[in-house]
Amino acid sequence: MIEDAVIIGAGPAGAAAAIQLLHYGIHPIIFEKDKVGGLIKNANLIENYPGFTNGISGRDFIKLLEGHLERISANIVFDEVLEVNIENGISVVRTERTSLYTKYLVIGSGTKPKSPTIGIPYNVMNKVFYEIYPLIDIKNKKIAIVGSGDAAFDYSLTLEKQNQIIILNRSEKIKCRPILFERVSHSINIIYKPNSEITEIIKNGDSIILECRNNGRESEIYVDYVVFAIGREPQLSFLSSEMKPHISELELDGNLYFIGDVKNSIFRQATISIGDGVLAAMKIHRKLKGEYL
Numbered sequence: 637m638i639e640d641a642v643i644i645g646a647g648p649a650g651a652a653a654a655i656q657l658l659h660y661g662i663h664p665i666i667f668e669k670d671k672v673g674g675l676i677k678n679a680n681l682i683e684n685y686p687g688f689t690n691g692i693s694g695r696d697f698i699k700l701l702e703g704h705l706e707r708i709s710a711n712i713v714f715d716e717v718l719e720v721n722i723e724n725g726i727s728v729v730r731t732e733r734t735s736l737y738t739k740y741l742v743i744g745s746g747t748k749p750k751s752p753t754i755g756i757p758y759n760v761m762n763k764v765f766y767e768i769y770p771l772i773d774i775k776n777k778k779i780a781i782v783g784s785g786d787a788a789f790d791y792s793l794t795l796e797k798q799n800q801i802i803i804l805n806r807s808e809k810i811k812c813r814p815i816l817f818e819r820v821s822h823s824i825n826i827i828y829k830p831n832s833e834i835t836e837i838i839k840n841g842d843s844i845i846l847e848c849r850n851n852g853r854e855s856e857i858y859v860d861y862v863v864f865a866i867g868r869e870p871q872l873s874f875l876s877s878e879m880k881p882h883i884s885e886l887e888l889d890g891n892l893y894f895i896g897d898v899k900n901s902i903f904r905q906a907t908i909s910i911g912d913g914v915l916a917a918m919k920i921h922r923k924l925k926g927e928y929l
Contacts, residue, residue, distance in 0.1 A: 639665055641920055642729050642738040644717050644874075647674025648906045649896025650744035651701055652913030654710050660921045664742070667731060669716035672705065673698035674746050675897070676906055677769050678787075680794040685907055695772075697906075717745070721876045727892065740920045741886075744896045744913065747868035747904070752782070752834070759839045765863045768795055780804055780846055780857060782834065783865035789816040791865055796825040802857060804848070806833040837862065870898045890923045 641657055643650045646668035657664050671677065679694030692700075705712065715731040720741070722728065727741040749766035756764050765771060768791045771779070775798040781788050784805040789812040792801045803820065808830050810817055820826050829850065836847035846857040875883075886892035893916035896909035 637737070638726060639736055639738040640924070641665075641740040641742065642667070642727070642736055643742040643744060644720075644729070645674065645744035645746055645896070645898075646672045646705075646712055647744055647746050647896060647909065648676060648701070649898075649909035649913040650674075650742065651705060651710075652910040653742050653744065653893075653895060653917045654913075655704065655708060656914045656917030657920065658708050658710060660917070662917075662921065662924065663711060665736065665738075666710060666712045667717050667729065668712055668714055670714075671698075672702050672712065675767065675904075678767050678791065678794070680790045682906060684905065717874050719876050720874050720879055722879050722882050722886075725891075727879075727886070740891055740893075740923070742893045742895060742913075742916050742920075743872075743898060744894075744909070745871045745874070746897045748871045748873075749864065750867040750869055752864050752866060754834055754836065757837060757839065760837050760844050763839075763844050763861050764837070765861060766865070768863055771795060771861060771863070774799065774861075777860040778802070778843075778858070780859045780862040781865060782806075782862065783867075784809060785811040785865065785867070786813055786816060788812065788865035789820050791863060792826050793819055793823070796823050799825065801826045802859065803828045804832040804834065804846075804857075805830045807831060834862075868897075868904075872898065890919055893919070 640662050641664035643653050643664050643666045646666050654664050654666050676694045677698055681691040682697055683691040715733050717729055717731050719730040726737050729736045778800045779795055780802045781792050782804045792803055795801055832848050832850045834846050835849050838845040843858055843860050848855050848857055895912035895916050897904045900908055
């Protein structure tokens with residue numbers, strides 16, 4: 637059996653594609669390895685989404701998204717995609733529990749974090765994170781966040797409500813939006829340290845020591861956790877070597893779509909991702925009706 641459409645990822649992009657397809661009476665299967673919402677669950681405040689005049693937190697946005705998908709009976713399968721292959725022009729999606737064939741494949745698998753250049757000792761791995769969702773409910777801890785972009789500063793504003801935060805930027809250059817830097821500057825619970833580079837992470841009982849170099853001077857920072865927000869890259873490890881040479885042809889024929897953060901480089905915004913998902917669904921609908929794109 638060949639499915640009408642398969643969507644990989646239930647973040648804003650994948651969810652939007654599913655909602656639009658169901659609007660047309662097309663019933664996609666959505667594979668999600670974790671939870672609905674993707675990285676948006678980490679967002680302190682989404683302020684550029686039309687209609688939310690006072691902004692909305694990532695967690696509240698996800699609740700609305702989950703409710704929407706539930707209301708329209710979207711078929712979400714919580715199973716990790718291990719491989720995407722191709723057979724006779726048909727995409728084959730293999731997960732831990734099943735394999736499906738589909739003529740129309742929508743990939744909204746998002747991104748994965750870039751690894752720090754320093755080694756992470758095995759005995760401190762439980763203290764090192766790349767997202768803040770696992771730390772959302774902790775209190776009275778000291779947390780170092782490494783990075784200078786929107787994610788690092790947004791993460792800091794989320795966690796500072798109940799904790800002490802240190803932002804470590806290895807250079808003078810700030811990449812975040814000015815409004816985020818301004819808010820961080822006014823927080824009594826956040827210390828910003830430019831020109832600070834971690835050279836080693838050492839276990840220290842229940843906490844860790846960050847050996848740092850700041851303008852040529854060595855120092856030690858004692859924290860409970862460290863979060864690396866130093867960039868992300870597309871999560872496409874499941875694409876097989878047999879599939880990759882056919883990608884351009886499949887996209888040109890309207891049988892394969894990359895949507896959301898997986899294709900948008902630094903332009904990772906929920907509004908952009910949602911537009912990508914809706915557009916892909918509209919194109920699939922036209923293809924199924926036999927209309928040219």
